Amino acid sequence: MNLTACTIVLLIFLLLPSCASEDKLFVGKPLSPRDVIVSIDGTFALGFFSPSNSTPDKLYLGIWYNGIPKLTVVWVANRETPIMVTGRSSSSAPTLALTNTSNLVLTDADGRVVWSSNAIAGTAGSSVPSSAAGPAATLTNAGNLEVRRSPNSATLWQSFDHPTDTLLSGMKVRATRGNRAGDRLVSWRTPGDPSPGSFAYGIDPATSLQLFTWNGSSTLWRSSVWTGYRVANGYVANISTVVYFTVLDVKDDASVSLTLSLGAPRTRYVMSYSGKLVLQSWNKASLEWDDIDVWPWYECSRYDYCGPFGYCDNTVAAPTCKCLDGFEPASGEEWSSGRFSRGCRRREALRCGDGDGFLALPAMKAPDRFVVVGNRSLDECTAECSRNCSCLAYAYANRSSSSKGDFTRCLV
Numbered sequence: 323m324n325l326t327a328c329t330i331v332l333l334i335f336l337l338l339p340s341c342a343s344e345d346k347l348f349v350g351k352p353l354s355p356r357d358v359i360v361s362i363d364g365t366f367a368l369g370f371f372s373p374s375n376s377t378p379d380k381l382y383l384g385i386w387y388n389g390i391p392k393l394t395v396v397w398v399a400n401r402e403t404p405i406m407v408t409g410r411s412s413s414s415a416p417t418l419a420l421t422n423t424s425n426l427v428l429t430d431a432d433g434r435v436v437w438s439s440n441a442i443a444g445t446a447g448s449s450v451p452s453s454a455a456g457p458a459a460t461l462t463n464a465g466n467l468e469v470r471r472s473p474n475s476a477t478l479w480q481s482f483d484h485p486t487d488t489l490l491s492g493m494k495v496r497a498t499r500g501n502r503a504g505d506r507l508v509s510w511r512t513p514g515d516p517s518p519g520s521f522a523y524g525i526d527p528a529t530s531l532q533l534f535t536w537n538g539s540s541t542l543w544r545s546s547v548w549t550g551y552r553v554a555n556g557y558v559a560n561i562s563t564v565v566y567f568t569v570l571d572v573k574d575d576a577s578v579s580l581t582l583s584l585g586a587p588r589t590r591y592v593m594s595y596s597g598k599l600v601l602q603s604w605n606k607a608s609l610e611w612d613d614i615d616v617w618p619w620y621e622c623s624r625y626d627y628c629g630p631f632g633y634c635d636n637t638v639a640a641p642t643c644k645c646l647d648g649f650e651p652a653s654g655e656e657w658s659s660g661r662f663s664r665g666c667r668r669r670e671a672l673r674c675g676d677g678d679g680f681l682a683l684p685a686m687k688a689p690d691r692f693v694v695v696g697n698r699s700l701d702e703c704t705a706e707c708s709r710n711c712s713c714l715a716y717a718y719a720n721r722s723s724s725s726k727g728d729f730t731r732c733l734v
């Protein structure tokens with residue numbers, strides 16, 4: 323009897339600290355740098371952080387993985403406007419507050435606003451007490467900070483709509499957002515500096531049919547072209563997880579999203595400060611992030627690396643640039659010394675309309691800068707290209723589904 327009672331007391335005591343942490347921010351109860359908000363299952367935390375020893379004077383508000391020994395931030399509110407921590411002691415501190423108009427407002431120690439969620443102000447309504455019935459910002463188990471006017475009302479604002487460098491399970495990257503430009507995952511400048519770096523990841527604004535990573539304004543890497551709804555689900559054996567990468571191409575709303583099977587370890591896409599897009603998974607044994615996949619994986623799969631009419635052959639042990647059949651390196655000397663940017667040239671000039679034909683190249687990534695021609699059969703797509711002397715190639719696919727009633731995909 324005594325032993326049991328003792329155990330219960332001990333258990334309650336041990337559980338107390340996590341029970342005490344809140345997953346919500348209410349009006350009139352601002353968050354200060356000593357506080358954190360933790361999602362109900364303990365996966366994510368929201369609070370103030372200083373990214374590294376190199377910038378101890380800068381304070382950011384962000385969301386990170388809770389309960390792992392390596393600070394891994396997945397979202398930052400004020401990446402462009404850090405709070406400067408001055409040496410002088412101040413009676414007040416920076417705070418994150420939820421206003422009675424359901425806006426999140428981040429202020430520095432002097433009360434200056436450094437960031438605000440700027441959700442539709444709406445009606446302030448009747449006086450809102452700091453209780454569960456009024457507006458609240460909730461940190462979900464998925465790592466999303468959601469603002470609602472009342473517990474069951476629609477989401478007014480959510481951090482998932484404002485990605486920084488990370489795509490979490492349940493998040494979407496959209497081609498467009500109403501009148502706003504599409505979403506971009508933008509890298510940190512350095513590991514210790516969350517301000518926007520030069521690398522970005524997003525949907526091709528011209529076609530919505532492929533994904534790019536960019537270095538400033540130049541393209542670094544390009545995905546293959548998708549052909550409608552597509553779920554690429556890869557089973558990653560060593561993390562026992564199915565990673566679903568879903569492309570939705572519906573009228574005016576192309577998007578990509580990440581979903582993980584139940585019980586998955588912490589896994590995320592991140593646009594890294596080094597310019598690579600990485601699928602990372604937390605390794606509980608080594609207490610490190612493992613790179614499960616990396617884009618571009620090979621040097622030669624970088625955008626335009628192999629030049630015009632060149633391609634990266636990744637079916638061989640050491641992937642390298644090759645020329646298409648009927649082509650030869652534009653400069654044999656440069657090509658053999660490993661400089662491929664001038665690409666390849668035709669061995670024999672085209673005689674458009676006079677006996678030229680097409681050569682099928684299976685398992686190739688369709689080239690960039692294509693024109694999409696709707697509602698064409700395979701033969702019509704072939705004809706579209708062969709009757710036009712400036713068309714050099716076409717790609718064709720039958721799609722299994724389409725939101726726009728056109729199941730064909732003809733690219734010229």
Ligand SMILES: *[C@@H]1O[C@H](CO)[C@@H](O)[C@H](O)[C@H]1NC(C)=O
Pocket residue numbers: 422423446447448449450
């Ligand atoms: C909302 O907050 C503002 C500023 O703090 C205050 O002036 C106003 O009276 C509040 N409105 C209600 C309805 O509580």
Ligand SMILES: *[C@@H]1O[C@H](CO)[C@@H](O)[C@H](O)[C@H]1NC(C)=O
Pocket residue numbers: 520537538542596597
């Ligand atoms: C990105 O661009 C900068 C400036 O053009 C260049 O110095 C750097 O090497 C590029 N980085 C990558 C990874 O391509």
Ligand SMILES: *[C@@H]1O[C@H](CO)[C@@H](O)[C@H](O)[C@H]1NC(C)=O
Pocket residue numbers: 560561605612613614
């Ligand atoms: C899983 O695979 C990745 C990539 O091949 C590797 O880096 C990592 O160490 C592996 N993780 C485990 C837990 O074996």
Ligand SMILES: *[C@@H]1O[C@H](CO)[C@@H](O)[C@H](O)[C@H]1NC(C)=O
Pocket residue numbers: 697727728
């Ligand atoms: C597709 O083309 C066929 C003839 O090629 C035409 O009959 C049909 O109306 C077209 N459909 C659409 C949706 O444009």
Ligand SMILES: *[C@@H]1O[C@H](CO)[C@@H](O)[C@H](O)[C@H]1NC(C)=O
Pocket residue numbers: 693710711712713734
């Ligand atoms: C020929 O093809 C080019 C590029 O594919 C395109 O810009 C042009 O409009 C086409 N011309 C005709 C007459 O279809």
Ligand SMILES: *[C@@H]1O[C@H](CO)[C@@H](O)[C@H](O)[C@H]1NC(C)=O
Pocket residue numbers: 700718719720
């Ligand atoms: C596309 O579908 C049509 C009709 O179902 C079929 O005749 C054609 O061979 C298919 N083309 C390709 C490239 O799969």
